[in-house]
Amino acid sequence: MPTTRYELNLYDYIRILKRRKFVFFTGIISGLLFSLIYTNLQTPVYQAVAVVKIEPSLIIPGVATEMFGWDMLNAVNTEVKVINSAVIAERTAKKLGLITDTTPKEIASAVISSIQNKIQAERVPDSNLVKIIAISSNKDEVAKLANTTAEVYIEKGIEDRTRRAKELREFIEKQLVDAEQNLRNAEEKLRKFTEETKTTGVGRQLAIELLTLQAKRDELLKIYTEKHPDVVSINQKIKFIEEQLTKLPKEELEYARLTREVKLNEDLYTLLAKRYKEAQISEADRVQTAVIVTPAKPPTSPVKPNRMTNLSLGGFIGFILGIIFAFVVEHLDTSIATIEEVETYLGLPVVGVIPHIEDKTKKRQKFLFLKLKDEISDIKNKLVIYHSPKSPYVETYHTLRTNIKFSQEHVETRGIVLFTSAGISEGKTLTSVNFALASALAGIKTLYIEFDLRRPLVHRWFGINRVPGITDYILGRKMYEEVAHTTTDFLLGGIEIERIIATPGLENFVFISCGNIPPNPVDLLSSSKTFDVLTELKEKFELVVIDTPPVLLFADALILSKYATYVILVYRVGRIARGALKRAKDMLLSIKANLVGVVLNDIRAEEMEPRYGYYYAYKYYTKEK
The missing domain is CATH 3.40.50.300 (P-loop containing nucleotide triphosphate hydrolases)
Structure with missing residues (x-):
């Protein structure tokens, strides 16, 4: 006997689910039970967060940032990597008493690696704040671990700044000695030339005026472009003076060159002397490059496993499985x-x-x-x-x-x-x-x-x-x-x-x-x-x-x-x-x-x-x- 084929519609699907509601709800309950068992079998993971504010301008003394053009934005990202480094992890382990200088290398490496896995630093977007996140299955450990890491980082920051200030002072000190010697040599050359040659002093005046205009132009270029009227005007004056210098007699021209050399060495020596004093002050001043804005607090509940998330996911999977099982049973039912x-x-x-x-x-x-x-x-x-x-x-x-x-x-x-x-x-x-x-x-x-x-x-x-x-x-x-x-x-x-x-x-x-x-x-x-x-x-x-x-x-x-x-x-x-x-x-x-x-x-x-x-x-x- 031929049979009429009937296409299922939405009402038929609903009817099947109602008819197979035991199978359907068994699927949902199974999903919930599985997620509940899975959640209970997982080891609880706790999290604590300490927030540190980094001052990029204090990481490197101001004289260095001006002299070497230090990038303040990249400085914060660099410090994030420092916090995540093995150096900070090692210091943290020592401060917590987990290792000492006499601890075997293999054991110390394992402890340091464990701390690195438990600590994660990340920058708060569009700020100089850094979150130090500690994750551990030990509820009493995480807050102490995050705070200790922050303290160790701050201590290391002070040490690094002092060390860099010392290195900078020593560098400037060496440059200052060389600048002083160069200045004396230039002054000696000018003195001898003046004694041996009679000049009118016009070249000296033009050289000083030229240096003054060049310095003023350099200041204006920090604000304006080459096309600004004030810059254009100074360039014209400089060009005029340079033309005047070319017309001077040989003696006057040499006198102007020596005068300019003395002036340049004087300015450099004065600048280095100023920076040297600043470096001395920075070396003596133990300023913190970062401060703890929000210390980590002991967690009240684990972040993993997330019971509600797991149950919701389990319920959803069970819901889908319930539908599948219901239709499979319906398909296998020969009644x-x-x-x-x-x-x-x-x-x-x-x-x-x-x-x-x-x-x-x-x-x-x-x-x-x-x-x-x-x-x-x-x-x-x-x-x-x-x-x-x-x-x-x-x-x-x-x-x-x-x-x-x-x-x-x-x-x-x-x-x-x-x-x-x-x-x-x-x-x-x-x-x-x-x-x-x-x-x-x-x-x-x-x-x-x-x-x-x-x-x-x-x-x-x-x-x-x-x-x-x-x-x-x-x-x-x-x-x-x-x-x-x-x-x-x-x-x-x-x-x-x-x-x-x-x-x-x-x-x-x-x-x-x-x-x-x-x-x-x-x-x-x-x-x-x-x-x-x-x-x-x-x-x-x-x-x-x-x-x-x-x-x-x-x-x-x-x-x-x-x-x-x-x-x-x-x-x-x-x-x-x-x-x-x-x-x-x-x-x-x-x-x-x-x-x-x-x-x-x-x-x-x-x-x-x-x-x-x-x-x-x-x-x-x-x-x-």
Whole structure:
């Protein structure tokens, strides 16, 4: 039989997730549990941060920065590398007492490397602040480690600045001696030339004026460009003086050159003498090149593992896995889930949809791990007599009766309705009892026969003795009046009188239990006596309802189907594979049973397809007002 391909839409995906909610939530819970276990197994990591303010202008004495053009911005980045260096790590280890000068080299190297791994310095953007971050599994260690590293760095900074100041002083001192000697030599040359040669002094004046203008031009160029009017004007004057010097006599020109040389050496000597004094002061002044702005404080909680982050990630992964698992299970499920699938696959109409009845007391007891009620009490609460006659739950059975009645072109005024199923635990017995009760409440004289001779249950629900019953009647051991049970028997069996009084129409219901179970039920059911009894009972009642064992397990249903006016196959969604359901259908049709359709049992509203939205009403209207 060709099947219709149905494309899944958003509602179908939601329905699948609702149907497989146990698998879905198992995936989420598994993800959360895994992340929780992973988090608890991880070693806690703590972090402490000390903030240090670096003064680049103090790292190198001012005279050096002016003389050598030190880059202040790069100075901070350089100091970050210094803090991360092995030198600072070694000093920190010694200050903490972790190593000494006598510690073996291998052990000392391991300790220093460990501290380097625990300390990370980084610059705060657009500032001269540096964060010294200490990370360790020892909660009491991190703050002390960060602060000690900052202190060691500051101490080293003072030492380095003093050392550089000393080196600078010694360098300037040597240059100063050379400048002094050069100045004396220049002055001596000028003196000798003056004594040996007679000059007018014009060259000397021009040389001094030229040096003065050149110095002034150098100052202006620090502010302006070559095209600035003031610079252009001075350049013109310098050019004029240089031209005048070229026109001077040889003696005057030499005199001007010697005068200029003396002037240059005097200026250099004066500058070096000034810088030398500054270097002496810097060497004697132990100024801190950095200060601790914010000392590190002991952490109150670890930074790793981040419990909330891990749980969120675990929950998200579990959510994804839950969806995947739900769809995998749905794909592997060979049962049939929807009305359309049943009708398409079996080629039979769905004549009834029985909604799921939630027992909140039982659900609460399971949740609280309390002792559950007995099975009989649980089933009795699902009988239609315990629900309002106008409730949608009861109406489903009226709808079922109507669909069965009009399923054939020729409507039988009296008939036998046989209920069976492909496998066990599909709810055929409860469905058949409720169908019979609902028919009786509607004013139809109804007989219910417990023909499930393999596992009889109904007599227990009504508190009726199993013996005598239908088998005893068939074998002629008992009269009809002895096996037929009515309202009076139900009252004695445990049905509350208030419930009987509140259920008008119950007097139309007659029940016959299974009776003594024969050694070979098939022989009894195949006998002509069974046919004669069913024919007799069919004449006495408007409706006879028969419950039989599963058709795939026993031949009872196949035998009795020959006598039935209508045969109903009860299917509980997700209980058995679709192949087994189809096999049951084929077996019934093979003996020419009048199989009118399928009843979907225990359907949850949220699992139904949206295009059958009218069934959703059961979810909201099955609550008693």
